[in-house]
Amino acid sequence: MSEQIDTNNADTLARFAIRLGDDALILGQRLCEWSSNAPTLEEDLALSNVALDFLGRARMLYGYATQIRGGSEDELAFTRDERQYENLLLVELPRGDFAYTMLRQYLLDAFEDLYFAALTQSTDPTLAAVAAKTVKEVDYHLRRSTDWIRRLGLGTEESHQRLQNATDELWGYVDELFETDTLEQGLIKQNIAVDRADLQTAWCKRVTELLSASNISVPETPWQVSGGRRGLHTEHLGHLLSEMQYMQRAHPGQQW
Amino acid sequence: MQNTHTDFETQFERKIDAEEKIEPKDWMPEAYRKNLVRQISQHAHSEVIGMQPEGNWLTRAPSLKRKCILLAKIQDEGGHGLYLYSAAETLGVTREELVEALHEGRAKYASIFNYPAVTWADIGAIGWLVDGAAIVNQISLQRTSYGPYARAMVRICKEESFHQRQGYEIMVKLAEGNAAQKAMAQDAMERWWWPSLMMFGPHDAESAHSAQSMLWKIKRQSNDNLRQKFVDQTVPQAEAIGLTIPDKDLKWNEARGHYDFGDIDWDEFNRVVSGNGPCNRQRLQHHVKAHEDGAWVRDAMSAYAARQQPNA
Numbered sequence A: 001m002s003e004q005i006d007t008n009n010a011d012t013l014a015r016f017a018i019r020l021g022d023d024a025l026i027l028g029q030r031l032c033e034w035s036s037n038a039p040t041l042e043e044d045l046a047l048s049n050v051a052l053d054f055l056g057r058a059r060m061l062y063g064y065a066t067q068i069r070g071g072s073e074d075e076l077a078f079t080r081d082e083r084q085y086e087n088l089l090l091v092e093l094p095r096g097d098f099a100y101t102m103l104r105q106y107l108l109d110a111f112e113d114l115y116f117a118a119l120t121q122s123t124d125p126t127l128a129a130v131a132a133k134t135v136k137e138v139d140y141h142l143r144r145s146t147d148w149i150r151r152l153g154l155g156t157e158e159s160h161q162r163l164q165n166a167t168d169e170l171w172g173y174v175d176e177l178f179e180t181d182t183l184e185q186g187l188i189k190q191n192i193a194v195d196r197a198d199l200q201t202a203w204c205k206r207v208t209e210l211l212s213a214s215n216i217s218v219p220e221t222p223w224q225v226s227g228g229r230r231g232l233h234t235e236h237l238g239h240l241l242s243e244m245q246y247m248q249r250a251h252p253g254q255q256w
Numbered sequence B: 001m002q003n004t005h006t007d008f009e010t011q012f013e014r015k016i017d018a019e020e021k022i023e024p025k026d027w028m029p030e031a032y033r034k035n036l037v038r039q040i041s042q043h044a045h046s047e048v049i050g051m052q053p054e055g056n057w058l059t060r061a062p063s064l065k066r067k068c069i070l071l072a073k074i075q076d077e078g079g080h081g082l083y084l085y086s087a088a089e090t091l092g093v094t095r096e097e098l099v100e101a102l103h104e105g106r107a108k109y110a111s112i113f114n115y116p117a118v119t120w121a122d123i124g125a126i127g128w129l130v131d132g133a134a135i136v137n138q139i140s141l142q143r144t145s146y147g148p149y150a151r152a153m154v155r156i157c158k159e160e161s162f163h164q165r166q167g168y169e170i171m172v173k174l175a176e177g178n179a180a181q182k183a184m185a186q187d188a189m190e191r192w193w194w195p196s197l198m199m200f201g202p203h204d205a206e207s208a209h210s211a212q213s214m215l216w217k218i219k220r221q222s223n224d225n226l227r228q229k230f231v232d233q234t235v236p237q238a239e240a241i242g243l244t245i246p247d248k249d250l251k252w253n254e255a256r257g258h259y260d261f262g263d264i265d266w267d268e269f270n271r272v273v274s275g276n277g278p279c280n281r282q283r284l285q286h287h288v289k290a291h292e293d294g295a296w297v298r299d300a301m302s303a304y305a306a307r308q309q310p311n312a
């Protein structure tokens, strides 16, 4: 029976890699939308850099999943439906204005900084290696988004108001960052995955400090939405996927 | 008017004759400076406007690998825009002024980007043909007489050859694919071939700025020469993957050692240059909108920077 257990574990591990890949792919796709739309040419290129990091991370994680259970990265990206994607809701939300994009980025960067640092200690060597590479990228993302939060929060009345609006809109999606389901709990027990709940205090402290230093108030009404990990998404994901998957759906099984 | 040469003029001409680069601090005739600002800024705007047709496929690229390659390519083009704006700024203009001239229709960009990228094969055709044509021109501009422009070209050429290869690779994959993919590739070939040839501009005799630019060594090779070079290098590439070039007059001329090819539809060329291409309005409006949408961000940047200055 030990083979049975190993197979289950392998499948769990693959699903875990895929959902982390989903987070990266969906945000990478959203960031692509900024190309030739950014406020400066320099920022256009910087957003592309960040998008490339996320897309590259998705490919590493999907690649690991396909090593475990076969298939291809493109099958994972382009042939799964909304209900099969397990990304966080936060990353699928439409790009909004620049303040919204940067706040979303900051909230996630601050989380990923803690998360991937911890994941470098994973007992799974591949995940630990992906995390080690990701930590360096996140360091750059977080420095950038931190700067932008300060600039927008303390810049002009308009930029401050837009950043405050973004905070009010996005705050309800942050709890999901710290939720752990049974799939991850199993992996946490084996020290393969990281317990997200352990990171919440440090994250809250860091984020509220920067936001208040940037004159942004954190919403007090406790609303929160989640469901991404169960494949229960916002209505936005379907549109993102139909655009992203169009070619593979129209010409199934072709090489490009 | 007396035709007296100043020491400055003599010095300038000596440098041009000796193939020495003119540098930003050197004296230069006002017309030389103006000609350069026009050409370099047009080149910079082309890099930036060219991000749009390719960006049209970024969110729909058919594989993750292609998406990453395309995003990196578009990012390179934006980077080329930056190098070129910096080169233009050494001539005493600001990027803001150049962008304003673009928005007001006083500055041009490459007319090729006024055609739409309607299928995925267009991304292949743009990389292969449009970047391919751009490289031929840019290689020759590595020897242009203005130092900062020549150096920007050297950096740019290194990246352009990747773009051309990746575009061709897209076409190869399509040509190896199923009937729909092959048809997509051939259709793109038909739509992009002539506009790519038009990228080299009018025949030498009709080119408004050519003669003076050649004398000043801003331009190093004639439009027709460069166009011939592009045709000669591209025809065998098309043949290798079974694509038909839409020109019944195209054939190898043993005596000349070059391909003969049919004449460009200059009415079409003039139509698109003068604003009647399928996307002229769209491209400009897109650029203006992104610029206006970003105004509050740029304001915030400068307000924040001003606050960070001590005693400000």
Ligand SMILES: [Fe+2]
Binding pocket: B047, B076, B077, B080, B156, B160
């Ligand atoms: Fe370029």
Ligand SMILES: [Fe+2]
Binding pocket: B077, B131, B159, B160, B163
């Ligand atoms: Fe290029």
